Amino acid sequence: MQTISPSPNPTLSLKSLFSDHKPLIRARPYSSNRALKRVVVQCVYRRDSSGGVGSNRADWQSSCAILASKVVSQQQDTEKTGNADITAVNGHKTLDLVPIDSLPKPLTITDLSPAPMHGAQLRVAYQGVPGAYSEAAAGKAYPNCDAIPCDQFEVAFQAVELWIADRAVLPVENSLGGSIHRNYDLLLRHRLHIVGEVQLPVHHCLLALPGVRKEYLTRVISHPQALSQCELTITKLGLNVAREAVDDTAGAAEFIANNNLRDTAAIASARAADLYGLQILADGIQDDSSNVTRFVMLAREPIIPRTDRPFKTSIVFAHDKGTSVLFKVLSAFAFRNISLTKIESRPHRNSPIRLVDDANVGTAKHFEYMFYVDFEASMAESRAQNALAEVQEFTSFLRVLGSYPMDMTPWCPSRGD
Numbered sequence: 547m548q549t550i551s552p553s554p555n556p557t558l559s560l561k562s563l564f565s566d567h568k569p570l571i572r573a574r575p576y577s578s579n580r581a582l583k584r585v586v587v588q589c590v591y592r593r594d595s596s597g598g599v600g601s602n603r604a605d606w607q608s609s610c611a612i613l614a615s616k617v618v619s620q621q622q623d624t625e626k627t628g629n630a631d632i633t634a635v636n637g638h639k640t641l642d643l644v645p646i647d648s649l650p651k652p653l654t655i656t657d658l659s660p661a662p663m664h665g666a667q668l669r670v671a672y673q674g675v676p677g678a679y680s681e682a683a684a685g686k687a688y689p690n691c692d693a694i695p696c697d698q699f700e701v702a703f704q705a706v707e708l709w710i711a712d713r714a715v716l717p718v719e720n721s722l723g724g725s726i727h728r729n730y731d732l733l734l735r736h737r738l739h740i741v742g743e744v745q746l747p748v749h750h751c752l753l754a755l756p757g758v759r760k761e762y763l764t765r766v767i768s769h770p771q772a773l774s775q776c777e778l779t780i781t782k783l784g785l786n787v788a789r790e791a792v793d794d795t796a797g798a799a800e801f802i803a804n805n806n807l808r809d810t811a812a813i814a815s816a817r818a819a820d821l822y823g824l825q826i827l828a829d830g831i832q833d834d835s836s837n838v839t840r841f842v843m844l845a846r847e848p849i850i851p852r853t854d855r856p857f858k859t860s861i862v863f864a865h866d867k868g869t870s871v872l873f874k875v876l877s878a879f880a881f882r883n884i885s886l887t888k889i890e891s892r893p894h895r896n897s898p899i900r901l902v903d904d905a906n907v908g909t910a911k912h913f914e915y916m917f918y919v920d921f922e923a924s925m926a927e928s929r930a931q932n933a934l935a936e937v938q939e940f941t942s943f944l945r946v947l948g949s950y951p952m953d954m955t956p957w958c959p960s961r962g963d
């Protein structure tokens with residue numbers, strides 16, 4: 547698969563993104579392969595003297611499962627929740643985050659610097675270019691935010707770690723295309739906390755240069771998730787086209803416009819059509835009308851878990867004796883009536899294969915996994931604390947990725963459904 551970088555600009559200065567900020571000094575090398583530290587969860591959710599779970603920030607932070615490598619940083623609660631300049635973007639209410647004539651270029655790895663910058667608005671990193679669904683998700687999660695495009699998921703993580711952004715909003719799964727594996731791997735490699743989730747109805751369009759007809763097309767380009775979410779419809783439309791993956795949906799639209807490609811269409815949002823001057827050849831081409839992508843919000847600090855509204859908690863665990871632990875772990879939740887909303891496994895990159903020698907039979911080679919589980923409970927609830935204390939007994943590695951409010955916004959199918 548060919549990968550087209552939507553906006554190559556290795557020398558970009560962040561000054562162009564934040565005109566009121568000082569120019570950045572050059573990036574310092576960033577080490578992304580920090581050793582994973584085993585986490586002790588038992589001592590994590592301490593009770594206070596009254597028997598309840600500590601409810602202030604200091605309690606929660608001191609008991610957070612990933613204290614071991616936490617960056618000392620200052621919480622910035624600068625979110626604004628007032629009504630901003632809301633417009634319909636791709637059928638969803640979201641912010642018109644950037645003026646069309648001055649689109650910011652995505653951050654690249656060379657733009658990253660540890661220098662903190664201070665502005666009035668919450669700075670939210672997302673992967674892609676303006677018009678990407680991730681930008682709309684950032685606007686839904688943080689109305690009024692200053693959305694910062696990044697060329698890679700990893701850059702969005704680092705932008706938060708280095709104080710260039712206050713939050714990152716990243717996709718983790720789609721109802722049709724499944725998990726975005728890269729972000730599961732990055733959640734483990736980095737030390738950010740999940741502080742929220744948003745679910746965004748995704749309404750895809752087929753975009754081409756003005757005057758181009760479907761019959762002229764020889765290829766369709768888009769983010770791999772978008773290609774997979776529209777696979778059946780592309781075939782039904784009778785398009786005899788090659789599919790090519792690019793970094794993000796809006797980047798595909800921008801690429802067509804910048805290169806004046808008359809044989810190529812993009813799968814992207816209606817907003818991307820507006821931003822890059824393309825026409826909509828077909829509207830609502832996702833294979834299922836209720837196509838939804840779930841994004842998580844990431845921050846340097848965890849939020850204090852509460853019990854006055856529905857919370858979800860995300861964990862990741864592994865066991866050095868293999869997958870046999872899975873049943874025991876799941877039963878720790880089942881016995882406490884805690885529903886799981888998601889389970890995902892990824893290769894255990896530190897020890898991907900376990901050899902089991904049996905003199906009579908030979909050597910079995912088992913693959914090893916990291917298991918990611920989301921469950922419907924807050925870490926402020928004793929049943930969740932008890933479940934995790936039990937899980938910790940069965941596992942050799944356990945980390946709480948975050949305990950955060952569930953997205954309970956009313957169901958709102960994408961435009962045209």
Ligand SMILES: O=C(O)C(=O)C[C@]1(C(=O)O)C=C[C@@H](O)C=C1
Nearest residue numbers: 678679680717769771794795839
């Ligand atoms: O390419 C974009 O527009 C994105 O925001 C990325 C992304 C993804 O990674 O799944 C987000 C939502 C849609 O499911 C398709 C693509």
